[in-house]
Amino acid sequence: xxxxxxxxxxYPFAYRNPPRSGxxxxxxxxxxxxxxxxxxxxxxxxxxxxxxxxxxxDLLFNFLTSPGCFWQVLRxxxxxxxxxxxxxxxxxxxxxxxxxxxxxxxxAKRLGAGIAGVTTLRDxxxxxxxxxxxxxxxxxxxxxxxxxxxxHVPQSRGAREVMRTYRRSSRIAIDLAAYIRGLGWPAQAxxxxxxxxxxxxxxxxxxxxxxxxxxxxxxxxxxxxxxxxVLTDLPxxxxxxxxxxxxxxxxxxxxxxLDCPPDAILDEKQMVRGVEKWYVDFDKCIPYFAMTEGCxxxxxxxxWSEPGRGPALSEALIAKRRKENHESD
Numbered sequence: 610x611x612x613x614x615x616x617x618x619x620y621p622f623a624y625r626n627p628p629r630s631g632x633x634x635x636x637x638x639x640x641x642x643x644x645x646x647x648x649x650x651x652x653x654x655x656x657x658x659x660x661x662x663x664x665x666x667d668l669l670f671n672f673l674t675s676p677g678c679f680w681q682v683l684r685x686x687x688x689x690x691x692x693x694x695x696x697x698x699x700x701x702x703x704x705x706x707x708x709x710x711x712x713x714x715x716x717a718k719r720l721g722a723g724i725a726g727v728t729t730l731r732d733x734x735x736x737x738x739x740x741x742x743x744x745x746x747x748x749x750x751x752x753x754x755x756x757x758x759x760x761h762v763p764q765s766r767g768a769r770e771v772m773r774t775y776r777r778s779s780r781i782a783i784d785l786a787a788y789i790r791g792l793g794w795p796a797q798a799x800x801x802x803x804x805x806x807x808x809x810x811x812x813x814x815x816x817x818x819x820x821x822x823x824x825x826x827x828x829x830x831x832x833x834x835x836x837x838x839v840l841t842d843l844p845x846x847x848x849x850x851x852x853x854x855x856x857x858x859x860x861x862x863x864x865x866x867l868d869c870p871p872d873a874i875l876d877e878k879q880m881v882r883g884v885e886k887w888y889v890d891f892d893k894c895i896p897y898f899a900m901t902e903g904c905x906x907x908x909x910x911x912x913w914s915e916p917g918r919g920p921a922l923s924e925a926l927i928a929k930r931r932k933e934n935h936e937s938d
Contacts, residue, residue: 610760610915611868612906618871618897622669628662631891635881642883644737649895650803663895670899675765678902681772685800688776691783692798700793707846713748716788720781723753723834724827726814726848730840733809733884742805744797744840746847748785749807749814751827751834752778756916759833759909767909768902774835775800782837794843807836815848818855822865822874822907823889828853828923831914854926858913859887865907871897874907 632638634648649663661667674682703709710727717725726749735741758770779800789796799805808825811817816836817827824832828851866874873893878885889907898904913919 610909612763612910613761615763615870615906616901618893620896620900622896622900624665628665631663631895634662635888635891636883637879637881637888637891639882640880644732644735645806645882646737647739647803648891650801666895666899673899674902675768677765677769678772681769681776685772685776685779688779688783688800692786692800694787694790696790696795697793703792703794703844706844709843710845710847713785713789713843713845717748717750717781717785720784720788721752721777722750722781722785723830724751724816725749726811726816727845728810728813728815728847731809731813734806736804736806739804742797742799742840744795744842746841746843746845747810747814748839748841748845749811749816750778750781750785750837750839751811751816751825751830752781752837753830753834756833756914759905762905762909763901763903765902767905771835771903771905778835778837782839786839786841789839789841789843792843794841796839796841796843798837798839800837802836805838805840807838810838811836812850815851818851818853819887820855820865820911820913821859821862821876821887822911823887824908826853826855826911826913826919828919831911831919832908833914852927853923854930855913857926857930858922862912864910864912868906868910869894870906873897 631648634646647661649667714725728747729745730747752774754774755770759767761767782798782800786796786798811825812819817825820826820832826832866876871893873890875888879888881888908914913922
């Protein structure tokens, strides 16, 4: 798809006193590994929302949100009261961790998730200064967005679908956590990225690979989905990261780069807190993100997000790589 009349990267707002670069807060260029620092959205558990360098833009983002999007946000916030709950006294045995993992992932999909995987809680999913959740295992889930609605990004219609999907994803995580607690094991839903960073968990759980646009690309759904997670002590067999050929595509493709109005997508991987990975320029992206209720152009113009295209694209990319490697031997 192509974006439909996206507004230019010119803004009716500006900081009177510009904040510290969001790229610096994110650790761009840092060679040593370290925990992430919150920079935009935050619940304040790690020192207070007011301490965020870009807190004013986060507040403006909420004020600019259309009524339809704001209603979805309110419904999602109301659901947070259900993230935790009582645990059944009778505990179902989980000696066969592979069978139990299959059972939990099947339940996640029955509840409405498009994809699900299991990993352990990782340090790269934690924010500096935030308490570590008291769980070992993570069930990472992806809820697929309506492609027809997402064709309207970065307009309000597409933004409403994003917020609807976040709410649905939250509900799925809540219901899955309740299901696990019904088995006699503690579990808590985490359906936003304010206390826990969802992408590292989803990568470790095999949901996909990181794309040039900074979002996960899944083999079947591209980037047309939203993440949530359930943390638990229920013993589960873990999945592994996958190689579906994303780097093979992203190193050659410039679609998201060219269609990004603020030119925020970088052509090469960057060193970020001691890890070389794809990175989106925060200082260019976030003002446009705020003005357009969340944008989303980059994930929707990605060739992988075209329905039905991903599996064949993955197979072709990996086959080409193998052929090139064979010819170079």
